[in-house]
């Protein structure tokens with residue numbers, strides 16, 4: 001199958017005073033139907049900006065995003081309105097993203113009103129169905145967000161995102177604000193819904209702990225740049241890039257037989273307004289060499305389907 005979403009040389013710069021903040025500095029990614037791609041990096045690495053630009057909540061500085069082969073940035077308003085049904089977003093903070101004065105019925109029903117697809121009794125029935133689908137009690141349709149727990153509120157956000165039968169959902173750290181005990185439940189729900197509805201996900205996370213369980217492939221970003229991309233399994237079993245290795249070393253391993261040395265990165269993430277020359281990771285890289293400050297490492301396929309940008313692997 002051809003990719004559902006193709007991201008081509010995507011750049012998103014913001015102007016800060018007279019300078020450019022390079023939030024996303026060249027993203028290339030194909031996302032296939034039914035697949036989940038994890039997008040991982042520390043806060044400020046540009047992953048949320050990437051997610052928002054990919055669904056055109058932001059206009060790009062450069063590059064293209066093809067959805068079903070068509071560049072979404074050249075869509076007119078009517079085409080965009082149609083696309084807004086196919087493409088949805090689930091947000092990090094389920095409380096901040098739900099209007100506290102609206103009932104669950106109004107919140108989940110909003111997309112039907114905006115796109116004028118359902119109204120009246122049919123709408124109410126569909127909202128109840130959606131509540132059931134995400135594991136909530138349809139009898140709670142008249143309640144307000146504060147009457148639900150954090151995990152339940154995220155389920156409301158998911159129900160709203162599903163209202164218009166989307167194809168592609170950008171999940172922007174949907175579990176980061178939840179208790180660890182609840183995180184697995186929400187991840188399992190997302191997986192179940194994916195199977196049932198044939199959804200495709202871009203799943204954004206700030207660390208590698210839960211993203212493994214939902215992602216088919218994972219892309220690691222650092223300071224607006226792509227660092228490594230491969231299947232979940234090979235990223236966990238055979239990480240190549242020093243940054244990925246450091247992120248992985250922070251993930252607790254349940255199996256005591258497997259030992260991983262903790263790699264603690266020193267120093268702060270540099271400002272994306274003034275990124276380091278050469279490799280953007282070099283100021284914190286334990287393996288940095290002379291060439292790393294002079295030449296930006298190229299993105300290359302080191303093993304079949306396993307890509308990275310690092311001079312350690314320059315062929």
Ligand code: SF4
Pocket residue numbers: 241242243279280281282283285286287288289292297309310311312
């Ligand atoms: Fe480290 Fe150099 Fe590789 Fe960058 S290119 S990750 S600085 S070894």
Ligand code: MG
Pocket residue numbers: 047048173
């Ligand atoms: Mg973010």
